[in-house]
Amino acid sequence: MNLISGWQRLAGNRRLFTLCLLLFIVSTLLSTWIFLPVDALQRRLLQEVSQQTGLEIQGRNASMLFPPGLGLDLSIYSTTPGLNDLELTDLQVTPVWHSLFTADKRLNLTAILATGHIVVDVAQSGTIDSKFNDIALAPLQKADLPYRLSGKITGQLTGENLSENMEGRGDFSFYVVDTQIAGLEKIGLPASVFAGVLRLEGRFDQRRFSLEKVVLKEGSLDLSGGGNVLVGETAEQTRLNLNVRLHPTATTPDSLLELMSLTGMQPTVDGSYLLRIGGTLAKPMIR
Incomplete structure (x- = not known):
């Protein structure tokens, strides 16, 4: 499964959103009182993301954030010929707190990718609002790709009702x-x-x-x-x-x-x- 269809499955997945929010809230409370290992939170979250999206991923250097959230470095292994694995560093995943009181709960993700920055807001309803700035294209492609495009890309993508079937x-x-x-x-x-x-x-x-x-x-x-x-x-x-x-x-x-x-x-x-x-x-x- 490729990266695009994986992220489409992430948007709109109510089970995954509910799990993420519960993990953030519960783990913050528990880590305060009984020092819950943050690695356990990382493993549980990544396991669920992998199962629900089909992406092969690996996390490292997990840490709890305040306000409650999870920080880590993340590798997303490529299944697309000619493209390298995505290496997201300083990835921070946090709930959008005011959305917890609405029917459409949201998560915010920020990370560094190929020397550039990405910001993604993902909603339970399947809405995505993403912005990326100065991402280098050359590191994303394998050297043996027949035709290669280099430069730095900046832009945005918004979508609604996204699903695996591209609806x-x-x-x-x-x-x-x-x-x-x-x-x-x-x-x-x-x-x-x-x-x-x-x-x-x-x-x-x-x-x-x-x-x-x-x-x-x-x-x-x-x-x-x-x-x-x-x-x-x-x-x-x-x-x-x-x-x-x-x-x-x-x-x-x-x-x-x-x-x-x-x-x-x-x-x-x-x-x-x-x-x-x-x-x-x-x-x-x-x-």
Whole structure:
């Protein structure tokens, strides 16, 4: 099971939320009076999270927080080819205290990931509000991944009614600075291309992702566009319907211009190239 479906199962899991809240409250009281080992709390909590989400995880350096909460370092082992394990340091999990008096109880998680910071607010109803800042992309990918994207990503994602079956909806926006694309020598381009700043905004409703704004600028090639992605169970079942406009710049590699020419693409009046991308994620079709 991948990380995304694991977090989807975490949101909306009433049993897990109830357990977390009880553990925080009871353990705080007990640790005050009988010095309950915090490692026992960590093991119980991680065991429940693993069972309910399907994620393979390991915790270290557990400590109690005040106001009541749990601090630890956490490894989430990757089951996705090409991606490294996620190493969350200084993870702090605390209840949102005023939500304890409502029907929709919430947990707050903060952590350091790949030199950046993440903040996630997860509700019992299946609502997620997440923000991330300056997370380095390169450490998240294996060195032998055919194509690699480096840079630092900042953004946010919100969703509601999330579930394992991708029945929820929400929106997202992020940007990546110092974007670098590596591995392009396989298609006759320079081994690494500086792509500048990438900005992406959109919405999702169940399995349909609408990319409302895709902009790449200040690099070797300017790009703008949007479209829809229908997410399937596999890359072969994920459908693409994208419109992308490429704007060559003074630093665009000659090899890229030659490649576009070989594909039969012709520039428009302003010198840009319009691409319509269909097919599947496994076998995209450019026309």
